[in-house]
Amino acid sequence: MYKLGIDVGGTNTDAVLIDENLNVIASVKQHTSENIYDGILDAVRAVLSESGVDRAEIGQAMLGTTQCTNAIVERKNLAPIGILRIGAPASRGIPPMVDWAEDLQAIAVKTAVVGGGFEYDGKEIAPFDRAAAKAFFGELKAEGIMSVAISCVFSTVRSDHEMEAAKLCREIMGDDVHVSVSSEIGSMGLIERENATILNAALYKVARSFTEGFAQSLVDEGITNAEVYLSQNDGTLMTMEYARRYPILTIACGPTNSIRGASYLSAQKNAVVIDVGGTTTDLGVIQNGFPRESGVAVTIGGVRTNFRMPDVVSIGLGGGSIVREKEDGTVTVGPDSVGYRITEKALVFGGDTCTATDIAVRLGMTDLGDKSLVAHLDEAFAKKAMDAIRALCEDSIDAMKVSSEDVDVILVGGGSIVLPEDLAGAKSVTKHAHGGVANAIGSAISKVSGTYEQLIDYNETPREEALAKARAEAIELAVAAGAIRKTVEIIDAEDVPLQYYPGNTARVKIKAAGDLK
Amino acid sequence: MRKIGIHEIEDIALGAALLGAGGGGDPYVGKLVAIGAVKECGPVTLLDPSEVPDDALVVPIAMMGAPTVLGEKAIGGDEYKTLYDTVSTFYGKPIYAFMPIEAGGVNSMLPIAAAARLGLPLVDCDGMGRAFPELQMVTFTIGGGSATPMALVDEKGNSCIFRTVTNKWTEELARSVTMACGGSVSVSLYAMEGKFMKEYGVHGIVSRSERLGSAIRKVKEVTDTTPEEAFLSITEGFRLFKGKIADVLREVRGGFNFGKVVLDGIGDYKGQQAFVEFQNENLTANVNGELLATTPDLICLVDTETFTPVPTDALKYGKRVMVIGLKCFPLWRTEEGLNLVGPRYFGVDTDYIPLEERCKGGNGHV
Numbered sequence: 001m002y003k004l005g006i007d008v009g010g011t012n013t014d015a016v017l018i019d020e021n022l023n024v025i026a027s028v029k030q031h032t033s034e035n036i037y038d039g040i041l042d043a044v045r046a047v048l049s050e051s052g053v054d055r056a057e058i059g060q061a062m063l064g065t066t067q068c069t070n071a072i073v074e075r076k077n078l079a080p081i082g083i084l085r086i087g088a089p090a091s092r093g094i095p096p097m098v099d100w101a102e103d104l105q106a107i108a109v110k111t112a113v114v115g116g117g118f119e120y121d122g123k124e125i126a127p128f129d130r131a132a133a134k135a136f137f138g139e140l141k142a143e144g145i146m147s148v149a150i151s152c153v154f155s156t157v158r159s160d161h162e163m164e165a166a167k168l169c170r171e172i173m174g175d176d177v178h179v180s181v182s183s184e185i186g187s188m189g190l191i192e193r194e195n196a197t198i199l200n201a202a203l204y205k206v207a208r209s210f211t212e213g214f215a216q217s218l219v220d221e222g223i224t225n226a227e228v229y230l231s232q233n234d235g236t237l238m239t240m241e242y243a244r245r246y247p248i249l250t251i252a253c254g255p256t257n258s259i260r261g262a263s264y265l266s267a268q269k270n271a272v273v274i275d276v277g278g279t280t281t282d283l284g285v286i287q288n289g290f291p292r293e294s295g296v297a298v299t300i301g302g303v304r305t306n307f308r309m310p311d312v313v314s315i316g317l318g319g320g321s322i323v324r325e326k327e328d329g330t331v332t333v334g335p336d337s338v339g340y341r342i343t344e345k346a347l348v349f350g351g352d353t354c355t356a357t358d359i360a361v362r363l364g365m366t367d368l369g370d371k372s373l374v375a376h377l378d379e380a381f382a383k384k385a386m387d388a389i390r391a392l393c394e395d396s397i398d399a400m401k402v403s404s405e406d407v408d409v410i411l412v413g414g415g416s417i418v419l420p421e422d423l424a425g426a427k428s429v430t431k432h433a434h435g436g437v438a439n440a441i442g443s444a445i446s447k448v449s450g451t452y453e454q455l456i457d458y459n460e461t462p463r464e465e466a467l468a469k470a471r472a473e474a475i476e477l478a479v480a481a482g483a484i485r486k487t488v489e490i491i492d493a494e495d496v497p498l499q500y501y502p503g504n505t506a507r508v509k510i511k512a513a514g515d516l517k
Numbered sequence: 518m519r520k521i522g523i524h525e526i527e528d529i530a531l532g533a534a535l536l537g538a539g540g541g542g543d544p545y546v547g548k549l550v551a552i553g554a555v556k557e558c559g560p561v562t563l564l565d566p567s568e569v570p571d572d573a574l575v576v577p578i579a580m581m582g583a584p585t586v587l588g589e590k591a592i593g594g595d596e597y598k599t600l601y602d603t604v605s606t607f608y609g610k611p612i613y614a615f616m617p618i619e620a621g622g623v624n625s626m627l628p629i630a631a632a633a634r635l636g637l638p639l640v641d642c643d644g645m646g647r648a649f650p651e652l653q654m655v656t657f658t659i660g661g662g663s664a665t666p667m668a669l670v671d672e673k674g675n676s677c678i679f680r681t682v683t684n685k686w687t688e689e690l691a692r693s694v695t696m697a698c699g700g701s702v703s704v705s706l707y708a709m710e711g712k713f714m715k716e717y718g719v720h721g722i723v724s725r726s727e728r729l730g731s732a733i734r735k736v737k738e739v740t741d742t743t744p745e746e747a748f749l750s751i752t753e754g755f756r757l758f759k760g761k762i763a764d765v766l767r768e769v770r771g772g773f774n775f776g777k778v779v780l781d782g783i784g785d786y787k788g789q790q791a792f793v794e795f796q797n798e799n800l801t802a803n804v805n806g807e808l809l810a811t812t813p814d815l816i817c818l819v820d821t822e823t824f825t826p827v828p829t830d831a832l833k834y835g836k837r838v839m840v841i842g843l844k845c846f847p848l849w850r851t852e853e854g855l856n857l858v859g860p861r862y863f864g865v866d867t868d869y870i871p872l873e874e875r876c877k878g879g880n881g882h883v
Contacts, residue, residue: 090672090699093592093630094549098556119699120586125673154589189588191549304545399835404763 005444026051064231087117087153117153192306207247261442276415319415412438450477483514532726533625540798541622541648554630573613582701593672621648
C-alpha cells in the first residue's frame, strides 16, 4: 500500500509517493499550472512513472492546497451569503464586516443581529430570539442564498444558541444549505471569529469544486482504490466531507505541511524549520511534532481573523533572489526575485541576472547549471552576498526563538541550497535529500484526529474522572476516523469553567490525533 | 470646528496606540465601535476647547472592565443614550459635548462613538494626554475635580450613578457593578463645566493623535530624509535607544501588569544595553545604567521598520524596537502633577527630571 502526497503551492506543485514504512519512494516538483488539476495530473503521472508503482496499490491520497487563500485574496468564486449574529442587545455597536474592504463586503446579501448570546460566565445575555432568526432565514431562502454564517457573543464559552440557530436554519432553508458556525472555527474575540466564519461560508463553492476536482483527477488517472483526504493547517487531515464544511481550515496548510515534513525527514520534534522557495523563505517552529500556533490576530486578504494558524514569518529571500552591488560596495540580496523564471534568468543557466543560486554555485556550495558561467564573479563580492543571506537568515531565526538559547534548525525547500550550513543561533543545521518536497511529504504523513466536546457538570462526575472519560472518547473518535490506536496522542485539551451555569459545569474539549492506518 | 469621519478615526486610533505609552488597551475594538457609529449616524463635529461655553456641561466617556469582554460583547449602541439621560437628569441640564478622559488606547475611541450616536460634538481635549492606570490620574484631580458622580451603564439598559467618599470606594463599587453587569460597562466620569475643562484639560489631544497616526501611516513615503528621522521629527520624539528584545519579565499584582523589558542594542547602539520598566504603561527607560526618561513623560516602543507602537502585552523575544520619549503635558510637571503620576508614586526612587534635560548631551537626541 502506498500513500500519495500532493502540495499545490503558488509556484510549484509537488507530489511524493511513500510506502507503508513512510519511506519516500519517488518525488517530483512541477510548476503550478493555471488550471491546477492539470498540474496535479502532471505531477501524479510523473511520480507514478518515476516509481513504477501500480496505481491500484495507492491506498491513500492527501492534498494540500492554497486555493482558499487565493480565492479570498483574488476575490474569486466567493459565494453570496447571509450573516446571522446572535447577541443583541450586546455587540450591535459593531455591525458585521464593518471594516472590510467594500468589494469583499459585497458577498453578504443580508445581515441580521438578533437577541441572545452569553456573558463571560455562561449566563444568558438574552434568550435566543427564535422568531427573528426564523424570519431572517425565511428571507435568505427567498433570495436563493445557499450559505449562512452564524456567530454568537461568547459562543466560545457556550455554543447552544449557535447550534439551535444552525438547526433552525437547516429546517427552514433545507439540508443542502451550507451553515458555518463560529464556535467551530475561531477563538475568543467576536469580530475576528465572526470574520473567519464569514470567509468560511463564502468559500463553500470553492471547497466543493476543489474536493470534487481532486477526487475526479485521481479517478481519471486510474487511482480508484485510494481514500482521499485534505490537509488542515494544524497538521492533521480531514475527509472530503469535513473539508467541504470547513474549507477555511485549509488556509496555511502549506507552511504546516512543510514544517511537519521537515520534522519527519530529520526525525526532530523540536526545531526551527526554514523553508526556502524561489522568492520567499518561510520560517516556522516545530514543537512536539506539531507547528507552533500564532498568538496574534492573522489577516487574510485584509480581513482580521483569529482562527488557529501556524506561526510563520516570511522574508524576501529565495533561490531566485536578485543580487546587486551598490555604489558604496555593499551587496544586497532580494527581496525581488526572478521567481519561476530562474531557469532562464540565472547566470548558471545562461541568463543575465545574478541570483542567490549563482552565488551558491560560485562559492562551491552546490553544483547546478554551468558553473563556468559564474567563474568570473569576484570571490569577495560572492562572499559579501553570502554574508547578506546569512544575516537575513540569522535575524529571522532569532525572531522565531523564545529565548536566547540556541535551537536546532532544519533546512528544506527547493531554494535551501543557497543557505550556509553554519548559522549563528543554531545548535545544529540539518538538510535532507528529500527536503525539496518536504511539504508534499508533510501532506502524506499527516495524522487523523478526533475531537470530543461536551459540557460536563463536575458535581455529577468528578473532574478527573470526567477528563479521563473525555480523553478516552477523543481517542475513540480518532480511531474511528482511521487512526492506528497505539499512535494516538492527545494534542489539545481545554477545560473552561462556566461559573453561572447550573451546577459546577465546565466546557471540555479534547483533540486526539494519530497516524493513519 | 471640523468633522471627523472614518479616515480620521483610523489615524486617531493609530496615534492613540502610541499615546498609550505601552498600555491603554488595543484600540482595535474601540475603533470598530467608532466606525460602526459614524457609518450609522454620520461624522462627528470636533470642537476646539475655546469653542465650548464656560457654563456648558462636558462629559468624558470611557469603558471599564476587561478588554477581552469588550472584544466579545463590544458595545450595544444604546449605552450612550442611557448615559446621556442618566447624567443630564442628575445635573438638571443637557450635556453640551462629550470628550475622552484618556487619549491613549481603547478609551480614545469610545467618546467618538458616543458623540456620533447622540449627535453631540466631541471636544478636542482629554485629562491625561496619554494613558494612565488609575482613576485619579487625571489633570482634573489637580484642579479639585472629582471622578464622581460617576454613571455606569451596560448594554442591557441597566444604569446607576455613584456618589462616593473616596476614589478607593469609587474603584471598589465600580468594579462590583462591572462584574455583575458582565465584565465591561460604559461610564461617564469627571463631568465638568466648560471653564474647568479649558483650565485643566489637555488641549488639542485628539488632533495630536490624528497627526501622530497619519505620520506613522505615511512614514514610508518621505523622500527628503530617512523614515526614522521623519518619524522623530513629526512626533517631536527623543530617540532613546534601538535594540532587540533580549528578555521580558512579567508579573501580575493587584490587577496591574508589572514588568521589565531588556534590550540589546542594534545599529548605532550595538554593544549597549537598555531596559524599560512598566506598570500597564511604561514607567522608566534606562540606557547603559543611566535613566533617560521617567513617567509622566511618555516612553513608547515602536517597531523599527514600520514605527507602529508595540504595547507591553505584545513584547516578545527577538522583536526589534526603537524606544522613544515624548514630552508629557506641562501640568504633569508641577508638584501636584508629580504627586499623582511622578516616578515616586509608582515606586521608582528618583526625582522627576524632564526628558529633554535627561537627554541633553547624553545618549538620546531629537
